[in-house]
Amino acid sequence: MKLIMAIIKPFKLDDVREALGAIGVEGMTVSEVKGYGRQKGQTEIYRGAEYQVKFVPKVRLDIAVDDDIADRVVETIRDTANTDKIGDGKIFVLDLASAMRIRTGESGNEAL
Amino acid sequence: MKLIMAIIKPFKLDDVREALGAIGVEGMTVSEVKGYGRQKGQTEIYRGAEYQVKFVPKVRLDIAVDDDIADRVVETIRDTANTDKIGDGKIFVLDLASAMRIRTGESGNEAL
Amino acid sequence: MKLIMAIIKPFKLDDVREALGAIGVEGMTVSEVKGYGRQKGQTEIYRGAEYQVKFVPKVRLDIAVDDDIADRVVETIRDTANTDKIGDGKIFVLDLASAMRIRTGESGNEAL
Amino acid sequence: MLRRLIAFRSVLLASGLAVLTPTLALAQDGGVNGANTAWILTATALVLFMTLPGLALFYGGLVRSNNVLSVLMHCFAIACLVSVLWLVAGYSIAFGSGGALNQWWGGLDKAMLAGVGMDTTSGDLPESVFFMFQMTFAIITPALIVGAYPERIKFGAVLLFTALWLLLVYAPVTHWVWGGGWLADRNVMDFAGGLVVHATAGTAAIVLALALGARKGFPGDVSPPHNPGMTMIGAAMLWVGWYGFNGGSALAADGAAGMAITVTHISAATAALTWMLVEWIKLGKPSLIGTVTGAIAGLATITPASGFIGPVGALAYGIVAGIVCYIAVQLIKQKLKIDDSLDVFAVHGVGGILGTLLAALFASPALGGFGYGEGMTMTSQFTVQVIGVVSVVAYTAIVSLIIIKVTQAVAGLRSSEEEETMGLDLSEHGERGYSL
Amino acid sequence: MLRRLIAFRSVLLASGLAVLTPTLALAQDGGVNGANTAWILTATALVLFMTLPGLALFYGGLVRSNNVLSVLMHCFAIACLVSVLWLVAGYSIAFGSGGALNQWWGGLDKAMLAGVGMDTTSGDLPESVFFMFQMTFAIITPALIVGAYPERIKFGAVLLFTALWLLLVYAPVTHWVWGGGWLADRNVMDFAGGLVVHATAGTAAIVLALALGARKGFPGDVSPPHNPGMTMIGAAMLWVGWYGFNGGSALAADGAAGMAITVTHISAATAALTWMLVEWIKLGKPSLIGTVTGAIAGLATITPASGFIGPVGALAYGIVAGIVCYIAVQLIKQKLKIDDSLDVFAVHGVGGILGTLLAALFASPALGGFGYGEGMTMTSQFTVQVIGVVSVVAYTAIVSLIIIKVTQAVAGLRSSEEEETMGLDLSEHGERGYSL
Amino acid sequence: MLRRLIAFRSVLLASGLAVLTPTLALAQDGGVNGANTAWILTATALVLFMTLPGLALFYGGLVRSNNVLSVLMHCFAIACLVSVLWLVAGYSIAFGSGGALNQWWGGLDKAMLAGVGMDTTSGDLPESVFFMFQMTFAIITPALIVGAYPERIKFGAVLLFTALWLLLVYAPVTHWVWGGGWLADRNVMDFAGGLVVHATAGTAAIVLALALGARKGFPGDVSPPHNPGMTMIGAAMLWVGWYGFNGGSALAADGAAGMAITVTHISAATAALTWMLVEWIKLGKPSLIGTVTGAIAGLATITPASGFIGPVGALAYGIVAGIVCYIAVQLIKQKLKIDDSLDVFAVHGVGGILGTLLAALFASPALGGFGYGEGMTMTSQFTVQVIGVVSVVAYTAIVSLIIIKVTQAVAGLRSSEEEETMGLDLSEHGERGYSL
Numbered sequence A, B, C: 001m002k003l004i005m006a007i008i009k010p011f012k013l014d015d016v017r018e019a020l021g022a023i024g025v026e027g028m029t030v031s032e033v034k035g036y037g038r039q040k041g042q043t044e045i046y047r048g049a050e051y052q053v054k055f056v057p058k059v060r061l062d063i064a065v066d067d068d069i070a071d072r073v074v075e076t077i078r079d080t081a082n083t084d085k086i087g088d089g090k091i092f093v094l095d096l097a098s099a100m101r102i103r104t105g106e107s108g109n110e111a112l
Numbered sequence D, E, F: 001m002l003r004r005l006i007a008f009r010s011v012l013l014a015s016g017l018a019v020l021t022p023t024l025a026l027a028q029d030g031g032v033n034g035a036n037t038a039w040i041l042t043a044t045a046l047v048l049f050m051t052l053p054g055l056a057l058f059y060g061g062l063v064r065s066n067n068v069l070s071v072l073m074h075c076f077a078i079a080c081l082v083s084v085l086w087l088v089a090g091y092s093i094a095f096g097s098g099g100a101l102n103q104w105w106g107g108l109d110k111a112m113l114a115g116v117g118m119d120t121t122s123g124d125l126p127e128s129v130f131f132m133f134q135m136t137f138a139i140i141t142p143a144l145i146v147g148a149y150p151e152r153i154k155f156g157a158v159l160l161f162t163a164l165w166l167l168l169v170y171a172p173v174t175h176w177v178w179g180g181g182w183l184a185d186r187n188v189m190d191f192a193g194g195l196v197v198h199a200t201a202g203t204a205a206i207v208l209a210l211a212l213g214a215r216k217g218f219p220g221d222v223s224p225p226h227n228p229g230m231t232m233i234g235a236a237m238l239w240v241g242w243y244g245f246n247g248g249s250a251l252a253a254d255g256a257a258g259m260a261i262t263v264t265h266i267s268a269a270t271a272a273l274t275w276m277l278v279e280w281i282k283l284g285k286p287s288l289i290g291t292v293t294g295a296i297a298g299l300a301t302i303t304p305a306s307g308f309i310g311p312v313g314a315l316a317y318g319i320v321a322g323i324v325c326y327i328a329v330q331l332i333k334q335k336l337k338i339d340d341s342l343d344v345f346a347v348h349g350v351g352g353i354l355g356t357l358l359a360a361l362f363a364s365p366a367l368g369g370f371g372y373g374e375g376m377t378m379t380s381q382f383t384v385q386v387i388g389v390v391s392v393v394a395y396t397a398i399v400s401l402i403i404i405k406v407t408q409a410v411a412g413l414r415s416s417e418e419e420e421t422m423g424l425d426l427s428e429h430g431e432r433g434y435s436l
């Protein structure tokens, strides 16, 4: 199993979720995060003074998936979250040692 | 060492923390996350229009532990966070390459 | 590649970000988290009743880096985030199976 | 000449209420009545408070969190812009004596308050006080329209539309009804602005909503109100301020003002409870936003009638307002799919029109009301009310549409999709609502 | 007949203050005094503002973030419900002339404001104005009780309890004290509602808190106030509105009103500083919530005395209120472990009772006060005050308990544990407070 | 003796405005005018509302989220402290008759309101009402200074500085200008507090900002306002309350009050639009915070002139205020790098001084104003205004500096760096602003 961690632009969340649903991924966990990278944050101006907002709001998806479909999930996220503009984000893949569904105690692929 | 990442219902947080304390786990890091899965979010109605809240508020625990007790930690979370209702959440386990305590520079099990 | 996950004190965020920039790490993802550990939260008092805040606000950095510089990144965080006081936080290192930049589709070290 | 007061007084006199205790003993011709002045000064502050910050909060809580500042900005900037224009020409168009054209507008004699000093009076009030009191009405009317276009309009369009609309719609209509124009001559009953304020704002709102198009995602996928508590605070302030709106429209600190706030309050309370019950029965839960919306519906609906009907009539007004405005919201949003985003027409337009028509009924002494003007009967009054509603709605719709076309040509109406997604706070004003 | 005004005036006259400058020259028998009307119209708006949104915010900031809307909803719905009931029967029970039973209640003669028109007067005010002013008191009193039961009560129970309580407790007690009933006959001193408002609300609150049981986790593990700034805003609005509450209770724009707001303000300021200092000394830090709570304690405490005592007495009132109410909070919550969640009894009940008793002392000219009614001395007055407190508290406690039992049987009192965990905003109203 | 009123009236009389409609018919010597009393009671509530919660919110929204409660606490505690001190000595120093030293201060005759009862009058108002009205001015002035020192000052220092400053700066300067002191004798024009309120507060603010040093990270790296909506709400409340501030300063419900609120409102609206336009042109976007700051600048600037100039003058005031205060903010923060954190001097100090000087110009009937006092011309008046500004600013600066040194020695001024990083909410008050 893999744990796929994707950092994407917030307004792409709904699209990505739907695209993943279409290929059979029904569960995921989402967090609001702040990204630092090439893309710079907005400048805000209050009473004439500039405030450089150093972070850019991003959304992070954590998705545990079976090894079989990991590549397809990565591709799907890539295709859907892509806007060809700087700051589109990253997809990281980690090996998952084990997984368990709390409600049933099932583990492995059953748990996802 | 393992990094145990558990997604649970928010109101179970205190119980889980206490149960883990009882088996010797004193440290953890908690984030507020939103879960997508079988459990659906609440419907809210404003002026007669329905708003389907697509996410369910969840809490995510990240707990770094020695390999020895990893299984016991997973079991304890499972037992305490379980309500037998849909949406109870998941426990994922990852291998941890290394750990360090910033204050002292200790590493490995000492750092936890 | 490694995924370095560091839990630090919020007011150290800017220092750490700058120090990492100085050694060539330009990207990272930041989340606000709550820490449980040796350091205890603030006590608040409202109308004479004590409220023990059990969590301590922390900031979590997720940084994907090339294996080469992983150790240097860990050391840099350690040095910059250290205040010699309890609650300075932890640095965890995980192995990263793969990485991809959404915008370009580049993968591996190119993606970071 | 203060036709509004005179018109109102004559209504009372004609209906046998001439025995109204004379509180005006102090005010000889041209004299100032200190007590009435004290109350209208207060009422002016109360009505300003309705917009700043009442209405701004009421609307601000209903939008997404990344548009809250833009809504506050709309209300604030409109208040400023209207104030200046009211001085420059608006007041004169509304309350000047337009000479030969007096049926249609008040002319420009009083532009820049020409000839008005500390000792100039209007009725038994200093004219400066009457000018200010009326200005707060001129402010809130275009501010009500803000509810039609949040989350997607350009800020420049808000300003240009408002400026033209104030001078070309609000000021003339005010003259017709309160300034001695053709509807006043026909004895139309509009105590505190069912036609002048709510019908005009509601009509303009729906025209603008249609011209602008719906928000991205409407109707199925728009975000819920980001802060219902803010909306409740705004509603509470509107309610309190409405004492000045309707009570101040008596232009005196007397029993007419007291009765006006009584019926106003009862209608608001009844409509809120009614809306709450409807939701409870239909949806299973009574919501805060529904309840406070009901109160505003009750307030808007009784506004034109608040000087003419009694407490029992006010109960009826509240029940009708709660049910009809609730249905109107569902109809316009869900059936007609018009994104009048914060329901300006359904609440204010429908309420104002309804209240104006029902006034002809409930003014009847048989229904606890205080009677009709000289020579008027329930039927003749109702006819006049219908004429008033139709002409004001039609005029407002047509002129608003023209103004919208001009605005679109000059300043553009709608933000880009990217700006809409980002939220107007950042895209139009460069600010964020909450850094918690 | 306006016994309250008369009682108060006679107190002043009897104490040698007959030389009060006659501001009432305009008001012959049955005449309306415009200046007084202007002030009481304003005071009515101010007191409504205390509940909507003042008290709602004061309480709303103190609960968990997922209960904030339910608290606002309680206050808003209570305001609406009481308004309608006040028209239907409440006002008549409180201020009607009850005939043979006038010692106990005012009867139903004035139900639906029967016989009250624009020109009906009460003293030198239009009766509609007096009706409205008193209505705002009737609104805030059951709204104060909201602080006893947040985060765990069913919404239906709030409505049913409030309706019965208004008619069976508030209205009769008001008649006893201000409507010409048996306590008025005994010259009880309660200028603006120490007994009528604060003692009744506080007593009902603690009875209800006991009947309902504590919140989950109380006392060790409840959440801290989710928004102390909101509480401060509410407290500020309550303070400003209290000028209308106590200053309006003079029912005139004169030196009595001026002195009432003076002592009211001084007591609030002093009590806030006192509470702040107590916290600073005892807990090491002065808190915002403590300071504003002190101000409210000072306001509640001086309310019954605000027409009878002088500025130096007000300083003493403030110090005593700050210390005694602080101790009362600790005692009830920490010692007795009663979850009167937002300290209604400790602040309002204790404050109102304390202020009522101390009034007998500080009304003494020797202590800077303005004296007693005809034939009264400090001792005889104190006896009357004790009788007033004991009877009002006992009556309120007993009748409230019966109402609670009825409510429990009809509507149920308490939410399920799951609903409580989820928060009442979602479980009872289907809304969320913040989507930031 | 009420020199302020007399001074003002004489200005009017001398300038040929003696025909002001006599609204004061009721008030014989020592008599109370009910209408004026009603209005000043209201104005008192409005001005209190400006600080609690208006100014508190205006400032609270501009700081970081972990300092919001400390700012609210500063305003609230200052209000309480000043109220008690105003009773104890402040009012007497400002408005007592200081005997031989009356040019400089009012002495202690009226300390604790000695000799003031319900029937004591000041002009045609009950003295208690005048005392309270003036108290609300005494509250807001030191509260304005809060904007200079947020996020880094010790709470004890706030209290000690405020107490000394009220008695040693505010009260004497008030006596000079409004209490019959040396500047009143020279016919200085300051209708509602350009010198007394805004110049003193602004001057003290910049001295304190210099003594305290800048916030960590200033200027490049401070956090943006955490809640601009809160700031807008506060600004709206300040605007509404300002009707009481400037309109109440007429001390009567008459045409002078009406004209005062007219010009006040026009100046606020114009300055807001001006500031908005400047930002739009210079920075590409009009911001909410800029716009509301402009309104406050317009209000502060017209304050000293609001009884002397006409509506066209008010337009000019608004434009000048918007531009000059905008430049002043940039100059002080960006050029001089002085961390007067919320721009107290740039907005209130500069505005108040500017308005005081311009009053000599725009009072001219040729510019639509209402003329000068007996024997005064534009030139002689301007000279007096310059003397007033220089002496008030110099006196305030010197005495404030001494008070700061004393405060530093006794209580310490500045929080530790760790406390500053943590935020004053937790470090000084043990509370958190938001638990959402």
Ligand SMILES: Nc1ncnc2c1ncn2[C@@H]1O[C@H](COP(=O)(O)OP(=O)(O)O)[C@@H](O)[C@H]1O
Binding pocket: A007, A034, A035, A036, A037, A038, A039, A040, A056, A058, A085, A086, A087, A088, A089, A090, C026, C027, C028, C029, C030, C062, C063, C064, C065, C101, C102, C103, C112
């Ligand atoms: N090395 C990294 N480790 C973790 N997250 C990163 C890293 N680099 C970038 N990110 C995340 O990816 C986001 C997008 O990166 P950015 O450099 O702005 O654009 P792009 O990916 O298009 O080059 C950042 O905002 C940050 O959240």
Ligand SMILES: Nc1ncnc2c1ncn2[C@@H]1O[C@H](COP(=O)(O)OP(=O)(O)O)[C@@H](O)[C@H]1O
Binding pocket: A026, A027, A028, A029, A030, A062, A063, A064, A065, A101, A102, A103, A112, B007, B034, B035, B036, B037, B038, B039, B040, B056, B058, B085, B086, B087, B088, B089, B090
């Ligand atoms: N594949 C997944 N990867 C990551 N998180 C998941 C995944 N599936 C579910 N989750 C998380 O677990 C939570 C519970 O899952 P859900 O399907 O609702 O219930 P259950 O686990 O009882 O079947 C979700 O809200 C989500 O946060």
Ligand SMILES: Nc1ncnc2c1ncn2[C@@H]1O[C@H](COP(=O)(O)OP(=O)(O)O)[C@@H](O)[C@H]1O
Binding pocket: B026, B027, B028, B029, B030, B062, B063, B064, B065, B101, B102, B103, B112, C007, C034, C035, C036, C037, C038, C039, C040, C056, C058, C085, C086, C087, C088, C089, C090
């Ligand atoms: N076992 C653990 N797993 C994950 N996070 C941990 C663990 N132990 C501590 N932490 C995180 O590190 C932070 C600091 O730990 P703490 O014990 O307070 O101080 P220190 O690291 O100085 O001994 C905690 O607040 C928590 O966020």
